[in-house]
Amino acid sequence: MGGKTKNQRIYSANPNDYKLLEEVGYGATATVFRAIYLPSNEVVAVKCLDLDRCNSNLDDIRREAQTMILIDHPNVVRAYCSFVVGRNLWVVMPFMAEGSCLHLMKIAYPDGFEEAAIGSILKETLKALDYLHRQGHIHRDVKAGNILLDTNGVIKLADFGVSACMFDTGERQRIRNTFVGTPCWMAPEVLQPGSGYNSKADIWSFGITALELAHGHAPFSKYPPMKVLLMTIQNAPPGLDYDRDKKFSKSFKEMVAMCLVKDQAKRPTAEKLLKHSFFKHAKSPELSVKKLFTDLPPLWNRVKALQLKDAAQLALKKMPSAEQEALSQSEYQRGVSAWNFDIEDLKAQASLVRDDDDDDGPEMREEGKGMKYVVSEKDSIDFQTSFGKLNLNYELAQPEYRGRTSGEETPQADVLNRKGKVVESDLLESGCQEKVGWRKNGSSAEASSSMSEKDMVQAKTKTQTLKSRQTQSGPLMPGAVLSHSVSERVRISESFSGPLLLPNRASANSLSAPIKSTGGYRDSLDDRSKANLVQIRGRFSVTSENLDLVKDIPLSTVPRRSTQGSPLRKSASVGEWIFDSKQAPINQSPKEFSNGNLPASLLMPHLQHLFMQTTTQQDLIMNLLYSMQPAEVADATQNGKLPPLPRSSENNGTIETVASERERLLLLKISELQFRTVNLCEELTAEKLKYIQLQHQLNAVSGQEENGDRREGDA
Numbered sequence: 001m002g003g004k005t006k007n008q009r010i011y012s013a014n015p016n017d018y019k020l021l022e023e024v025g026y027g028a029t030a031t032v033f034r035a036i037y038l039p040s041n042e043v044v045a046v047k048c049l050d051l052d053r054c055n056s057n058l059d060d061i062r063r064e065a066q067t068m069i070l071i072d073h074p075n076v077v078r079a080y081c082s083f084v085v086g087r088n089l090w091v092v093m094p095f096m097a098e099g100s101c102l103h104l105m106k107i108a109y110p111d112g113f114e115e116a117a118i119g120s121i122l123k124e125t126l127k128a129l130d131y132l133h134r135q136g137h138i139h140r141d142v143k144a145g146n147i148l149l150d151t152n153g154v155i156k157l158a159d160f161g162v163s164a165c166m167f168d169t170g171e172r173q174r175i176r177n178t179f180v181g182t183p184c185w186m187a188p189e190v191l192q193p194g195s196g197y198n199s200k201a202d203i204w205s206f207g208i209t210a211l212e213l214a215h216g217h218a219p220f221s222k223y224p225p226m227k228v229l230l231m232t233i234q235n236a237p238p239g240l241d242y243d244r245d246k247k248f249s250k251s252f253k254e255m256v257a258m259c260l261v262k263d264q265a266k267r268p269t270a271e272k273l274l275k276h277s278f279f280k281h282a283k284s285p286e287l288s289v290k291k292l293f294t295d296l297p298p299l300w301n302r303v304k305a306l307q308l309k310d311a312a313q314l315a316l317k318k319m320p321s322a323e324q325e326a327l328s329q330s331e332y333q334r335g336v337s338a339w340n341f342d343i344e345d346l347k348a349q350a351s352l353v354r355d356d357d358d359d360d361g362p363e364m365r366e367e368g369k370g371m372k373y374v375v376s377e378k379d380s381i382d383f384q385t386s387f388g389k390l391n392l393n394y395e396l397a398q399p400e401y402r403g404r405t406s407g408e409e410t411p412q413a414d415v416l417n418r419k420g421k422v423v424e425s426d427l428l429e430s431g432c433q434e435k436v437g438w439r440k441n442g443s444s445a446e447a448s449s450s451m452s453e454k455d456m457v458q459a460k461t462k463t464q465t466l467k468s469r470q471t472q473s474g475p476l477m478p479g480a481v482l483s484h485s486v487s488e489r490v491r492i493s494e495s496f497s498g499p500l501l502l503p504n505r506a507s508a509n510s511l512s513a514p515i516k517s518t519g520g521y522r523d524s525l526d527d528r529s530k531a532n533l534v535q536i537r538g539r540f541s542v543t544s545e546n547l548d549l550v551k552d553i554p555l556s557t558v559p560r561r562s563t564q565g566s567p568l569r570k571s572a573s574v575g576e577w578i579f580d581s582k583q584a585p586i587n588q589s590p591k592e593f594s595n596g597n598l599p600a601s602l603l604m605p606h607l608q609h610l611f612m613q614t615t616t617q618q619d620l621i622m623n624l625l626y627s628m629q630p631a632e633v634a635d636a637t638q639n640g641k642l643p644p645l646p647r648s649s650e651n652n653g654t655i656e657t658v659a660s661e662r663e664r665l666l667l668l669k670i671s672e673l674q675f676r677t678v679n680l681c682e683e684l685t686a687e688k689l690k691y692i693q694l695q696h697q698l699n700a701v702s703g704q705e706e707n708g709d710r711r712e713g714d715a
């Protein structure tokens with residue numbers, strides 16, 4: 001749909017009216033180009049959203065675009081218009097010439113901005129949030145990467161990819177109960193199963209963004225996503241408490257602390273927060289922000305340099321295992337939304353977690369240095385044991401690459417239709433000559449290059465290796481922008497982190513998803529072509545698609561474990577844990593579910609899935625339990641926190657030393673699982689009722705028809 005702006009300028013919905021120039025940004029699902037709107041010769045930004053990579057359905061995507069079009073606030077990026085081009089949705093927006101705060105930090109302020117600039121950026125962002133909340137929206141992805149800057153110092157909040165409407169009801173409201181965002185920025189209540197959330201989730205993310213701007217990275221950003229999730233729930237909220245934070249004012253620290261309160265009810269609203277003294281005294285962005293980008297090269301050159309830097313760094317990492325983990329972690333640190341997920345990834349991520357580095361130490365690793373994660377033999381064994389029993393044939397599918405020469409204007413046709421092959425030449429041509437960092441001290445920009453020519457050659461070789469491993473995605477549609485440049489190459493393999501969309505209710509993750517009233521059950525069965533492939537891009541989603549993987553496994557083929565007596569089983573999905581229904585405090589017994597009016601054909605896939613899920617969950621929990629100190633287990637059991645631990649011959653009483661954190665995690669998980677199981681049962685019962693009602697209606701209708709026939713016969 002084309003559109004009019006407030007000043008009545010009309011933007012057409014014809015892609016030929018837009019000349020795409022340089023790539024100025026990318027996210028999980030979109031590439032953003034600087035572009036010229038030819039009819040008026042105006043510079044605009046065109047976000048090309050790859051519909052194939054969106055987890056959302058077209059309605060949701062349209063809704064995002066529509067929301068952006070209706071938005072009318074100086075601090076919110078609005079869309080001029082949007083339209084579908086092949087398999088892409090193009091969203092035309094104002095061009096924000098200095099890009100995102102994240103890019104700016106990465107290129108010139110790796111340790112964060114000074115307080116005056118932070119104050120201005122946050123104040124403008126908070127105005128945007130205040131407006132959105134008043135309009136009934138929750139942004140759900142507030143982070144430096146979504147705060148855009150213009151050359152004149154204007155600051156706008158962007159990206160409604162995951163925004164939700166607080167006034168939504170029904171299915172829409174369900175969406176609001178999902179687990180959305182980017183791990184480091186996500187509020188605890190968003191991560192907790194079942195606990196609904198509201199606009200206060202944005203306030204938490206806003207607080208995390210404040211820390212991000214102050215330090216150059218978000219708290220916990222060095223950890224793999226699963227660990228971040230747990231730390232967010234378990235640890236005390238992060239704050240400006242370290243030595244390095246002494247330079248910040250008391251009012252800044254206080255403001256951050258107000259946002260990062262775990263109890264959402266105690267967090268202030270955006271409106272109230274705006275009245276805080278920190279914002280009252282904030283300078284105008286003209287004064288404090290504009291100077292941040294003097295002396296910096298144009299945005300597209302910065303973006304290109306960053307892409308090259310990332311590609312080279314990642315390719316050069318000597319990681320203990322495959323390159324994917326390195327890519328993943330780097331992507332994660334950037335907070336870009338692209339998280340491909342599979343069990344192998346989980347294993348890899350989990351194996352990177354060290355028990356002794358739980359605190360977000362005062363000094364974060366810089367990107368590059370930050371890639372040194374240590375995989376202790378013990379950790380990797382622990383997790384391999386835990387996850388190794390999963391036998392799901394997941395495969396990471398990668399789209400193909402496209403590259404293009406830096407700096408040049410790329411003709412539109414070229415951008416649209418070329419399938420890139422310029423991986424190496426990009427690195428060599430541009431990377432060796434270009435400076436890849438402009439670390440700024442005060443007002444002068446100091447260029448620095450972190451890559452030697454030799455590095456680049458090595459990078460090239462590694463990149464080729466990566467490339468050769470990639471599975472090709474589908475063919476490009478004519479006219480569609482499915483081009484993937486260097487950034488894409490990095491993003492493609494990496495993508496384990498970034499925004500998550502993980503339904504936080506058991507319902508969404510298991511039984512209910514297939515039997516959604518929207519006809520999801522049938523759909524998800526039909527979608528089975530996706531089985532064996534978990535290619536979840538953008539907001540990470542573990543829903544019915546994932547469940548399809550196990551849905552059709554005949555019950556008889558599911559291995560029974562010797563730990564049958566154990567109350568817990570591990571989920572086949574992402575560490576989703578549920579309590580065995582045998583022990584869960586529910587009213588319905590499994591028998592009740594199976595002996596109702598529901599035909600076995602309808603129930604079996606659910607039951608099989610449930611069985612699979614509980615079996616795998618049990619494995620994981622048993623392994624964790626066995627790895628605990630006997631005293632800890634006994635203690636917890638006696639306190640009634642844990643059910644009695646069955647002993648198996650496999651274990652033979654050998655107990656490894658494990659930090660007590662694991663026990664805490666376990667207990668937390670158990671309560672989550674109980675909750676989810678209850679939800680599951682409720683949903684199953686509800687569905688069962690619905691089914692019975694339908695049957696009644698059907699009977700009534702067929703009864704009426706019979707009567708009618710009879711009357712006709714009589715007549």
Ligand SMILES: Nc1ncnc2c1ncn2[C@@H]1O[C@H](COP(=O)(O)OP(=O)(O)OP(=O)(O)O)[C@@H](O)[C@H]1O
Nearest residue numbers: 025026027028029030032045095096100145159337
């Ligand atoms: N209007 C714009 N002007 C200039 N740059 C932009 C504009 N919109 C987006 N960008 C750049 O493109 C990047 C990605 O855009 P966007 O966040 O909308 O994509 P996405 O796929 O939704 O990303 P994510 O899911 O990671 O938030 C931004 O971080 C920013 O650097």
